[in-house]
Amino acid sequence: MVLPMSRATRLVPELPLLRRGRRAQVADDGELAVPAHFRCPISLELMKDPVTAPTGITYDRESVEGWLARGRGTCPVTGGPVRLADLVPNHATRRMIQDWCVANQAERVPTPKVPVAEADAAEVLAAVSTAARRGNAPVCGQLAARARAIGKESDRNRRCLAAAGAARQLSSAFQSLAGEPVEGTSAAVLGALGKILAALTVFFPLDDEARRCIASPASLKTLVSVLSHGDLAARASAAIVLRELASSADRHTVDVISRTPGVCSALVGLVRNPVSPQATKAALVTAYYLVSGSDRAAARFAELGAVPVVAELLVDADKGTSEKALAMLDGVLCADAGLESARAHALVVPVLVKKMFRVSDMATEFAVSALWRLCRGADAGAGACCAEALRVGAFQKLLLLLQVGCGGVTKDRASELLKLLNGFRGSVECIETVDFRGLKRPF
Secondary structure, three states, X not given: OOOOOOHHHHHOOHHHHHHHHHHOOXXXXXXXXXXXXXXXXXXXXXXXXXEEOOOOOEEEHXXXXXXXXXXXXXXXXXXXXXXXXXXXXXXXXXXHHHHHHHXXXXXXXXXXXXXXXXHHHHHHHHHHHHHHHOOOHHHHHHHHHXXXXXXXXXXXXXXXXXXXXXXXXXXXXXXHHOOOOHHHOOHHHHHHHHHHHHHHHHHOOOOHHHHHHHXXXXXXXXXXXXXXXXXXXXXXXXHHHHHHXXXXXXXXXXXXXXXXXXXXXXXXXXXXXXXXXXXXXXXXXXXXXXXXXXXXXXXXXXXXXXXXXXXXXXXXXXXXXXXXXXXXXXXXXXXXXXXXXXXXXXXXXXXXXXXXXXXXXXXXXXXXXXXXXXXXXXXXXXXXXXXXXXXXXXXXXXXXXXXXXXXXXXXXXXXXXXXXXXXXXXXXXXXXXOOOOOOOOOO
């Protein structure tokens, strides 16, 4: 007599079948196999925001918009004409992809936001300028924050706002609100200025008109005030905008920036009391451009105590910060005040020698240049630097540098440094040596 199987008994053999069905979705390499019709024909990745062209082919929005942005006006698959305005969201395919992700325990593709229209982008930016001209700081700040949020949603939104003149409109708004130093203005104006600067960072690089607005005397004065007295986010945004301005401007504009009252002090203060790694790097880059274009600026940075601040920063700095700090330090040493300050600081020479070969080729070049500036000369300060450099192992590192190869100015300065240090080899005991076998060829 055969007993009927219970419900629980019938379910037992079905479980392996379910598991086998799921394993069928897995590729040979162990990764989940994405169905071909869910992949973008351009990137071959799972589509996150599928859109359909007039040719009937579905692409991921980011990929096809990037294709069109590079000047191609045809469908990648069929070769038919395609315009950006012709792309239509494919909601059915998106829902199928989301359901597939849930069924296969994959990360669910979020529902994309609707891209900003050109008319909406122009309307937001015009409202920012209008509020600034009327002196309505709270509204201007809110609109600038909205423009920034829209631009950060997607690269397509950022390009749309940039094409509508976002950099020019925001720079003009900042110039309109610029005036008295931030210390004496209301919190509403201070907040609006910070939000405008934060929005402006989304739309780099700045065009000529935007740079002219930010580089005006009133705007620079206000920018420095925000850099000195704004909240943490505003100070970081101000440093990034100032870096963009200094790195893309001509000599005249850089000189105007360096002559703006308080700019050198604000930059040194930002390195001494950092608000974020990005702001610190931006301050170092700006300072580098300022000291490279003006001996007066280099002397001013030295007077403000930039040398000990940078030397202490270099002790535990990462690669990017080290490169920028060494570049700034090398520029400050072009001034007599910078040399005097560096020679009087016990940490400068050891940290320069330490950074050779340990960071990057660029850092090594700046470290050699800075050490060369410190050691040349017939005065007692230069001699003391030579003795200290020899004591901490500079001679061995310079020999290695010439052995593995370097060119141009770095080779000449390394050779001259070896001659200078050679005169002290009989009277100084070296406490650090270089393991030539443990060092890889850096060039």
